[in-house]
Amino acid sequence: MTSSPSEPSGLRERKKARTRAAIQRHALRLFREQGYSATTVDQIAAAAEISPSTFFRYFPTKEATVLYDPFDPVLIAATLAQPAELSPLAALRATVDIIREQVSGEEWERERQRQLLVFREPELRSAVMDQFAEGIDLLAGMAAERTGRAADDFEVRNWAGAVVGVIMAAFLGAAADPDVDTLVVLDRAVAHLEAGLPL
Known part of the structure; x- marks a missing residue:
């Protein structure tokens, strides 16, 4: 075009x-x-x-038609727009409501179907692991901007890796239940991380 x-x-x-x-x-x-x-x-x-x-x-x-995630830029922009006094995790959690407001039910259902497909197709599931690695860079950049630290700071990257880990675990679990609300699961995962991952 x-x-x-x-x-x-x-x-x-x-x-x-x-x-x-x-x-x-x-x-x-x-x-x-x-x-x-x-x-x-x-x-x-x-x-x-x-x-x-x-x-x-x-x-x-x-494969790229499934792996393309249109919500990443929305998520990062909404997180960066949160009040400065919020921690990066609290800012990330606050974006769930913003996504609910900005994304129509039809769009979110399409996104949920995309996620289910990614985690159910072995070919796509292995490819998405590379995207999770890219997600660490994306989240580290966001956290660095919110905290004034460098994106390659050891603790910033560890934080980003932990967030990606709980999100990946949440999405893998959600893929097993087609009726689950992925945003609720995502919020629970980040809240659990925010609480220090108690068992």
């Missing part, structure tokens, strides 16, 4: 985001209906009414 030179960059970015979301939406629907392995890039492109070459401008692989 090309834009005219006079088209504002903000509009171009919004159009790209809408196209990316549409491709992912059609991909997730086809994966549910046909199964992940049985669905091809050509089928996804046809469902989204784009060419396969356009598909590859947005996603390098079929």
Whole structure:
């Protein structure tokens, strides 16, 4: 999808985001209906009414349509916007309500279906582990900005690793129950970490 030179960059970015979301939406629907392995890039492109070459401008692989998480930027921006007196963990927990307000029920259900697919498909489950490693960098950057410390500070990275660990454990548990509210599980996981992980 090309834009005219006079088209504002903000509009171009919004159009790209809408196209990316549409491709992912059609991909997730086809994966549910046909199964992940049985669905091809050509089928996804046809469902989204784009060419396969356009598909590859947005996603390098079929796998990437599932691994793309549109909520990470929302989560980080909402966490950074929390009052400065909140600890990084408290700020992270406060974002759950913001996500509930900003994300429609339909969007969140699609995200829940994406998460279930990721953790149920062995091929995707191994790939998402790399994303959790990237999540440590993302959270360390957020914590560094909130605390004034360096993102590569030993304690900052340990904190980020602990958050990613409890989130991963929570998501793996939630994947076993299709009726669970993932946001509730996420909040419980972070609250448990905030309490020092008592057993």
